[in-house]
Amino acid sequence: MPVGTQATVKAITPENLVELGAEIILANTYHLFLRPGHELIRDLGGLHRFMNWDRPILTDSGGFQIFSLRELAKITEEGASFKSHLDGSSLFLSPEDAVAVQEALGADIMMCLDTCIPYPADRNETLAATELTSRWAGRSRATQKETGQLLFGIVQGGMYPDMRALAVEQLLEIGFDGYALGGLSVGESRELMLEITEHTAQLLPQEYSIYLMGVGTPEDLVESVFRGVDMFDCVMPTRNARNGMLFTSRGRVVIKNSQYSNDPRPPDESCGCYTCRNYSRAYLRHLYMSREILAYHLNTIHNLYYFVSLMGAMREAIENDTFLQFRNNFYALRQENVYYT
């Protein structure tokens, strides 16, 4: 799932997204709350019309940005106080506000405001933040209007399996349309991330979508799906594209490397994206070295196509009951990594 912070998926158009197979995008509540403001977007007909996207939109709650972008964020029972990263003005967002903002935006899937637990954190700190998140989740569900918009709860609980279980229990008690795993990929080892993911996913009933927030590499996606995750969001495909890193079926291509200066091949010879169908590594390297905007555009199209296709291939493998074979093949191709850096 691509990420679009400023009412856009960076460097590409909605038509590009449709062409590469994206079925849903994410918009950041925090960013749109600050600029241009959710009321302005509502008055202009909602986020779908504003950004010319008629497929589903998932909005995050704003919590992650509040805690990660601002050192001065302060949490109380009531909500989160923070300063705008744009102009330093003091702002406040309660769980009720977060839902209201997402309703105004017209999100198809909304997220409850949650607290973020730093890593490492001790049991007391983790318990307090986890229970506050659950109380906020209850308030979020209670304030929601009957608009047909879905609302997901976010499972916190840090790196403590018993607290993850507590969080799941409390959220299931409230009852949501889907469940997200928060507080992962925050500095812990990959092994621990996968362990907590697997543990938590197994506690959630199979009929709900499980959404792992902020993850990750292609390898992370494969391992997390293997452990029961259905949905992801991450800046990695788009941000790395703008930094000149292309994901391929055989590994990563760092396009500025001089080995590609006269390479007539597409980034990934087995890829069917617009970029791979029409451009050589030599051309993409030239654009990147020349800091041309088209470099960001073409690289982003490729990386998103790769991630979207990877998710599609995993869905198909699950339906055909061939996921283990898919996973083996995924790694086997990477072992043949002869010319990619």
Add this chain to the structure above:
Amino acid sequence: MPVGTQATVKAITPENLVELGAEIILANTYHLFLRPGHELIRDLGGLHRFMNWDRPILTDSGGFQIFSLRELAKITEEGASFKSHLDGSSLFLSPEDAVAVQEALGADIMMCLDTCIPYPADRNETLAATELTSRWAGRSRATQKETGQLLFGIVQGGMYPDMRALAVEQLLEIGFDGYALGGLSVGESRELMLEITEHTAQLLPQEYSIYLMGVGTPEDLVESVFRGVDMFDCVMPTRNARNGMLFTSRGRVVIKNSQYSNDPRPPDESCGCYTCRNYSRAYLRHLYMSREILAYHLNTIHNLYYFVSLMGAMREAIENDTFLQFRNNFYALRQENVYYT
């Protein structure tokens, strides 16, 4: 005619160009000579394949960039010595080299290397540069291989009508596939630019394309076509797009202005471009204020569509013998400029 310095029209794809009606693009010989190099592009199948563009490409000679980007350029009878703006290395380009580079790129229309005359310049300086340009033009024509590529001569002569006449005479004597007017829009008044343009265009036989280099605004295009010009190149539509200025049938829209913050209308209500069909001024302002790459993309599509459509409308008016009516209407719409800044 759009300008693409680095083997791309900045911020958009070839498909965008086809959709907005562009039939030819310009590539800068100087930039491609330096990076990635014309031989590399030739070895990869030529510029058309390199940048995925199968319609005509016009290349400039490199002269303008050599003289405008480098203070240290030095002209001799033999050619131009200059330093790369990328790494400071010393380079040399003769008229023969300039043709060879453009042949390697595979340009459909090539330009002779010319000298640029500063403004103001006295008669002696102007005469020397004009005659050197003519001698270089002769060497360019003589060195050209039989590849079917067209070669245009560039008329210098500064702001002196008699020297423009001399330049035209000398170039017609050599014989080219088309003629460009160089050395205009270099600091002289608009009135003088149009006067010299009209004077020079009238000296050239009607059967040749007349190409006014480096011009200009929509108003400049209308006035220059009125005076006999057929072709233009200018960074104005693309560069101004990236700076947030949109050209419309009723005047200019500076998209960052706060008056557009909640304006649901497209940039130009009478425009059929992709941007105007799908996005509001409010959204485009939001993207621009957020420094989103998509702002540059959408603004560029609009401005190029506007310029290409303007040229198309003028062609049609000329064919229908209604150009004066077209010109009156063009200005009348601008006088109704009630809400554009």
